[in-house]
Amino acid sequence: MAGLTGRMSTVVKAKVSKLLDRAEDPAETLDYSYQKQVEQLQNVKKGIADVVTAKKRLQMQENTLQQSVVKLDTQARQAVAAGQEDLARTALERKNVAQTELQGLDTQVAELEDQQQKLTDSEQKLRAKIEAFRTKKEVIKAQYSAAEAQVRISEAATGVGEQMADVGLAMQRAVDKTENMKARADAVSELEAAGTFDDVTQLGGGEDDIDRQLKQLSSQPAVDSELAKMKAELGSGAPPSGAPDAPQISAPDAEAAQSQPSEGGEG
Amino acid sequence: MIVRISGEGQYRLSDSDGERLNELENGVVAIVEGANEDGFTDAFEALLDYVRTQGTPLDDDDLDASDVILPPSDLSFAEAGEEFTGEGLIPD
Numbered sequence: 001m002a003g004l005t006g007r008m009s010t011v012v013k014a015k016v017s018k019l020l021d022r023a024e025d026p027a028e029t030l031d032y033s034y035q036k037q038v039e040q041l042q043n044v045k046k047g048i049a050d051v052v053t054a055k056k057r058l059q060m061q062e063n064t065l066q067q068s069v070v071k072l073d074t075q076a077r078q079a080v081a082a083g084q085e086d087l088a089r090t091a092l093e094r095k096n097v098a099q100t101e102l103q104g105l106d107t108q109v110a111e112l113e114d115q116q117q118k119l120t121d122s123e124q125k126l127r128a129k130i131e132a133f134r135t136k137k138e139v140i141k142a143q144y145s146a147a148e149a150q151v152r153i154s155e156a157a158t159g160v161g162e163q164m165a166d167v168g169l170a171m172q173r174a175v176d177k178t179e180n181m182k183a184r185a186d187a188v189s190e191l192e193a194a195g196t197f198d199d200v201t202q203l204g205g206g207e208d209d210i211d212r213q214l215k216q217l218s219s220q221p222a223v224d225s226e227l228a229k230m231k232a233e234l235g236s237g238a239p240p241s242g243a244p245d246a247p248q249i250s251a252p253d254a255e256a257a258q259s260q261p262s263e264g265g266e267g
Numbered sequence: 268m269i270v271r272i273s274g275e276g277q278y279r280l281s282d283s284d285g286e287r288l289n290e291l292e293n294g295v296v297a298i299v300e301g302a303n304e305d306g307f308t309d310a311f312e313a314l315l316d317y318v319r320t321q322g323t324p325l326d327d328d329d330l331d332a333s334d335v336i337l338p339p340s341d342l343s344f345a346e347a348g349e350e351f352t353g354e355g356l357i358p359d
Contacts, residue, residue: 114341118274125276128327136330159330162271170274173339 026149030137033157037130040164044123047171051119054178055112058105061188065102068197069095075200080230088230091200092223098197100219101188108181115174122167129160269325270318271333272340278322288335291317295347304344311347315340 072095079088133156140152191197268285271277280288291314298307315337325331338347 118339121276122274125327129330132328132330155332156330158332162332162336166271166273169339173274173341 026144026146026153027141030141030149030153033153033160034130034134034137037133037160037164041123041126041130044119044126044167044171047174048116048119048123051112051116051174051178054181055109055116058109058112058181058185061185062102062105062109064192065098065105065188065197068098069102072098072197072200076227077230077234079200080227080234085227087200088227089223092226092230094196094200096219096223096226097191101184101191104184105188108177108184111177112174112181115170115177119167119170119174122163122170126160126163126167129163133157133160268334269331270322270335270337272315272318272337274339274341276327277325277329277331277333278318279325280318280322284317284321288314288317299344299347302348307344307347311342312340 072091076088076091076095079085079091136156137153140149140156144152268280268282269277270280270288291310295307295310295314298305298310318337
């Protein structure tokens with residue numbers, strides 16, 4: 001069974017010799033190889049730009065989520081101060097979900113950052129090797145017979161080809177990671193579109209589908225303990241639970257505020 | 268001998284380092300084949316570190332090909348497993 005090293009070296013060498021098998025006239029092969037190298041360098045640059053774009057998108061989402069966390073925390077405090085425990089709980093549940101998503105995004109941005117750095121380093125090396133190849137190809141064209149040139153081209157092209165394969169692999173890894181990230185970014189977008197991080201004081205009294213789903217997503221003990229902490233901080237002698245008719249902070253939608261959850265249970 | 272760490276670069280090592288390199292690699296292979304993730308990261312990192320510390324980095328414009336190519340440092344245990352089982356990078 002071939003080890004890691006065996007397999008990977010073999011792939012690169014196979015690719016390079018495939019390229020050289022097509023060679024007829026050494027001088028032509030040299031120019032063609034160089035032209036291909038320059039083209040691929042352009043592709044690498046585009047690939048890096050894609051990674052940077054993906055990273056920026058995630059960072060924008062991070063900013064939005066951070067703002068939501070601050071807003072929901074403020075609203076939870078206001079609700080506690082007004083003795084509206086249900087509303088405070090809703091705000092904290094949503095804040096909890098936003099924080100969880102934020103942590104996931106943090107990890108992914110850091111991973112992408114790492115990939116980007118590796119790609120950029122690898123691209124620099126590739127550029128240096130292509131430049132070295134350009135110089136060498138002129139020397140080979142001028143100094144060697146066709147048969148000898150073939151050998152020298154092979155040597156030089158292998159060095160460039162290996163770097164090309166390496167940057168290709170780094171690119172593939174970055175793309176794979178970006179694909180994984182799309183799933184999380186899309187999930188965050190969906191939560192945003194569903195109004196998850198909107199102003200909770202606009203919700204009215206009822207519990208909607210989003211709330212039921214969020215209760216499952218958010219870690220209830222964390223919400224409970226944060227609510228208790230908030231109450232202690234604000235020194236509110238909040239009544240024990242089961243005081244449903246506390247005054248609303250703002251109830252722009254009076255009908256919604258009056259409506260009761262249709263299922264009647266505690267969920 | 269020239270060793271490349273994917274995503275990092277190439278290093279020149281003396282031929283006598285090959286034996287130790289082989290041992291370290293066999294250690295990683297054994298862990299992956301044993302399908303027990305414990306110790307994988309340490310063993311793989313030890314292999315890469317040996318190359319980094321014993322080797323001298325090649326210049327960026329050096330056109331020499333590598334004798335050995337090691338996977339990138341962020342290789343996961345699952346990815347390492349795929350290298351050994353199934354079809355790997357090239358079907359046998």
